[in-house]
Amino acid sequence: MGKSGNGRKLVQTDNASKHDNLIRENEKQMSEAAMDELDTRLQRLENANSGTTDVYKFAFFFFMGVVLTILIYPRVSSTFGTTAVHSRDNLQAKKSDSGFNIEQIDEIEELPSEESTPAGEKRTEQNKTKTAGDTPKYKQNIENEDLVKKKVNKREVKTESAERSKRDEEKGNDNEQTHKNNEKDITMEELEEEEGEPVILKREKNEDLMVDEFEESNAGDTSEDIINNEDNAEPRRVELFSGNVEDIASDLPIEIEKVSTNQQKPDQQKKKSQKTSKSSKPSQAKSKDKARKKNKKEESDPTTNQNVPKEIRDFKATYQKTLTPKKVFVDGRRIPPVELLPQKPNNSSVKIWLFEEFLSDEECDGLMRVHNKHVEEQSTDNPILCFDSVSTLRKHLKNVGKRVQVTSNDFTKGTTCVNASFSGQLKEWFKGNWSYSTAFYPGESRFATAFEQRVKQAMGLNPENGGKFQITSYPKDIGYKSHTDCTENSDDKRDRMATVLVYLDTVSEGGETEFPELGVWARPRKGRALLWNNMNPAGDCEPMSIHKANKVIDGHKFILQRWYYYKSFYSLGKRPPEPPLPERKPGQPRVSCDEYEHGSCRWYDEWNFEHMIEYERQKYTLV
Structure with a gap:
């Protein structure tokens, strides 16, 4: 009995140990599977993060490349002398904006470069050793543009001078000296010399002309001169007055006097004074309107009208701008306000x-x-x-069925009332x-x-x-x-x-x-x-x-x-006196x-x- 009991105990012990071993193996396998799954997920997360990082890196380096290009390109362009080449369409648009015509460009495009500026002549002599194919196309375009500018500028100056002379001849000017001065052309060199000189304003002392006369004699003129510069393709405006022309010319005509030893030509002084007088006309009209409004305001304002009695001039008006309803008690009656709300939409x-x-x-x-x-x-x-x-009287007569001819003679003189x-x-x-x-x-x-x-x-x-x-x-x-x-x-x-x-x-x-x-x-x-x-x-x-x-x-x-x-006003709430009319x-x-x-x-x-x-x-x- 003792041996058999010990044998059963050993068998039970072996079975328990095997069970424990199986549990440990299962746990080990589950832990290994969990670890594998965790490793897989971590690997996926790491791959995703690396992809996002690559995108950020690419965006960063791309942005830095753009910035460097913007900063370096102007220096490279100025170093190697690169110039934008304009197409014929762009050139046409540019010339049209500057006042040039594409037909004028076609006429002058074939002229030789010897007629250009001295710098252009030296450039032509140096380029004689080169063939036509060696000259870059964009340089030819630039030279043609310069040539167009100069020729068109000279043509416009001559055209303006011829038109000025023609206008003077049509007006029948008897002053020969003025006519001779008008025939003289203003050269580009003279305009360039006058361009940088200061100007002062001087009132005319011996001239007493009406604004209307200036307006008739100088129709179409403006208060600005357009000066074409050979160094600039676009015409540049030079203002004759620094400030508001209307404020300057509100009282008297004004002329321009250069601070130099050479006096202006008589025709130039006359033209500029006429230009100034034209701008003074709307200014004077505006001043008259202001004065008229001021007088009307003074008439309607009792405080500024000296013909009004002192007690009326001293009257201080009060303003009633809003309503403030509230509940009150009167003789034991409670009286609250009740708002009647609109039944239709409104603003x-x-x-x-x-x-x-x-x-x-x-x-x-x-x-x-x-x-x-x-x-x-x-x-x-x-x-x-x-x-x-x-009209109101006629409509009332029509309403009661009476056909009566009514005129203003049926009213009492000075009133809107009919006689008794x-x-x-x-x-x-x-x-x-x-x-x-x-x-x-x-x-x-x-x-x-x-x-x-x-x-x-x-x-x-x-x-x-x-x-x-x-x-x-x-x-x-x-x-x-x-x-x-x-x-x-x-x-x-x-x-x-x-x-x-x-x-x-x-x-x-x-x-x-x-x-x-x-x-x-x-x-x-x-x-x-x-x-x-x-x-x-x-x-x-x-x-x-x-x-x-x-x-x-x-x-x-x-x-x-x-x-x-x-x-409020002075007569408000006072019984007025009865008028004398009608009788x-x-x-x-x-x-x-x-x-x-x-x-x-x-x-x-x-x-x-x-x-x-x-x-x-x-x-x-x-x-």
Whole structure:
């Protein structure tokens, strides 16, 4: 039993050792395989890196070769005397740019080289020992180019001199000395001597010629001379004046005097003075335009016009450029601003704000009561009708079906209003189809002061930039056509920047204030206020602010308006004196009909100067 037990133990030990050996062999084989795989991958990575390095090396050496070529080539070229050889097409283009003609090149191309410069003669004698085939082609081209330059230059000088003489003969100049001087040719040597001399400007003392005379006698001349140099193929311009010619020649004609012992030839002095006078004409015209603009600006600016009273000259204008609406509390009412967003895409700066219950019912009722009473009191007499043009009157007559011949003689002299009898006839034909407006001014009532302070707090509008307060009523079937409250394409900043409109009563149907370009509209509701800007912050009228008052279908519409101006002026917000024309009864109202397509007729209880022709002519120069 002891031996058999020991034998089993030995067998188990051998089996365990064999198992361990197998495991170690497997691990060794796996490690060798892993090492082989790792070596393979490292080899691939090394090959890839070596390829990238080769590319970088190639790029580096290529770049260095280009740099060395750029640096070394000019020196090699100058050392061996290499010159670019021009083809005939390139030569033709070059000559055409320099003022030469290809036909002239063909004529002179066969001339011998003995007529060239002395250096060219020596070169010809030295080249006699050589055959024609020994001379490089590019040197022949260079010699031909030099020959072309010289011959064409001489021909142009002679041609200019012949044309000058011919012009003098046609003008019938009786001055023989001047004629002889004009016949003399200016040699190239004289021009080269004068080229480097300094020049000074000297005013003519004994010459009193008008600019127009210079213009007629020197038509076609310029303020520059073209000098052809034998050493340069292209003509070179030499300016006679160093600086602005117009500034120099603004007062008197100017001549050029060389600083040398030899005086200029009379014909040269005359020609140069004529050239200068020609350039002085546009300068004088420009000076006149500047003076005219300056005078116009001084007339339109009250601060520079000495005929204007001192209090007007000392007036300091204020500017209203933006709107700043915010929430306010009035008599326990909370009044927040509500922006009416455009329903159509646009790129304008026009913004529209709505304020509910901006005025109380008592305030609205009081304003309507005063307005109706005033209209009734002044309606005892027929109004005088005024139109912005004869065309507007004709269109209104056509609208009511009346065929009446109308001329400017039907208007009161100096005005755009017709006489009283014709106004009465027009009232019957138009059937009183117009709106009614009454006005009051700052300081004339307690309400005016309270209202402008409320507007300042809620809308950010300065009272100093506000105009009159206007109450307008629209009977049934009356509205107002599309219009802007500002003047488009106008440079005058004294224009309506913002509009404040308050509905004094609720309208059952119709009477909406509509902005067609923005897709915004508001219905009349008692106490509701609208605020919008007509101009952008730069002071330009916004075309997108165009709006209209739709016709009243059912009810009666009442509104209170006040316009605020971009730039204030002295008479803004002050009741103006009534004009003397046209002749009328005391308290007689007027009806003003604006442009037919963009306005309507409106009844007014006051007179201003808008119907005066002289006022319209000087509208932007008055205060």
